[in-house]
Amino acid sequence: MRIAILGAGISGLVCARALAQAGHHATVWEKSRSLGGRCASRKFGDHVVDHGVQYFTLRDPKVREEVLRLCGSKLKVLPNPILLAGQEGELYRAGEERFYVQDGNNRLGTLLAEGVLVRREAEVKRIEKAGKKWRVQGEEYDAVVSSCPWPQTAALLGKKTSSPVYDPCLTVLLEYLVAREDAGGQSAYARMDPTGRDPLAWTACENVKIGRIMEGSTVYVIQASPNYSRDHLEQSPEYWASDLQVLLEKLWHLDPDKRGSVFAHRWRYARSCVDREMPRELPAGIHLCGDSVCESRLEAVWQSGWETAQKILG
């Protein structure tokens, strides 16, 4: 079979890999230059920072084995705890094993893409029926798998989405030109507010990840809450980045005079809403994987990529 996979995020790559390993001709079409989708990391000055997936769980033995085989000694455990906002001394899921990839979590995308045919910088704008087949980027396929967020897939299929299906997330990376020990003195990795009331839904210090941050600097990642992100989505990044950085500095006792670089990123489709309407009635030969059909968690989208491949393979 010839199968087109839209998107080189984790789910699309896992799906393509499984199909290729079963002897089928799988081509991944990816609109951007990078691999991994929202499992994203970037160079931030001389640092490497995860601005998408912060960490991941490996509860499923099969996913765990595969990630370990791909990453080897670059797979690291995050030892530092996550504090819960407004609950003095309480930890988020104390004892949970949390992982990251030393060189950047996006390395998972690069590793998964080895041996897979990926066409980068190739945004799919149409999926057309061609007899019993489907035409994508001028090529004919027996099946198409979309791993894009559902609103993007729906647009390609000429369908409409009514209620919101994804929450946006405004993200800010902030550098402080001071060693971590002198930058607030906290040993926790992060603080999260699961209630959604605090604009700072997530703040995390990247220094706890080995080899990421240059000596003498401290780097924080901020993720704004869904409500804050939705309210400020169309505003200029300068406005919301400076608003959020003031809140961060107050929370972690950071000195504004030591502030270095700032980077702001707008994730329009960050995580799928829990109570969303699931996509239904897809045309024959069109399949979905990723968090349009599962939870927004790296491990869950990995499994969904694999499951979609098994469905196609019968």
Ligand SMILES: Cc1cc2nc3c(=O)[nH]c(=O)nc-3n(C[C@H](O)[C@H](O)[C@H](O)COP(=O)(O)OP(=O)(O)OC[C@H]3O[C@@H](n4cnc5c(N)ncnc54)[C@H](O)[C@@H]3O)c2cc1C
């Ligand atoms: C800020 C943030 C923090 C997060 N933190 C965590 C975390 O700590 N732990 C965790 O487990 N999960 C986290 N998540 C959720 C996790 O990132 C996602 O659920 C997961 O990465 C989604 O993978 P995917 O393969 O389904 O989709 P994606 O990674 O979005 O992949 C889809 C790909 O499709 C491409 N694409 C879209 N449209 C087209 C088109 N028309 N043509 C071609 N290509 C196209 C996109 O460029 C993208 O590469 C976070 C998400 C965000 C945004």
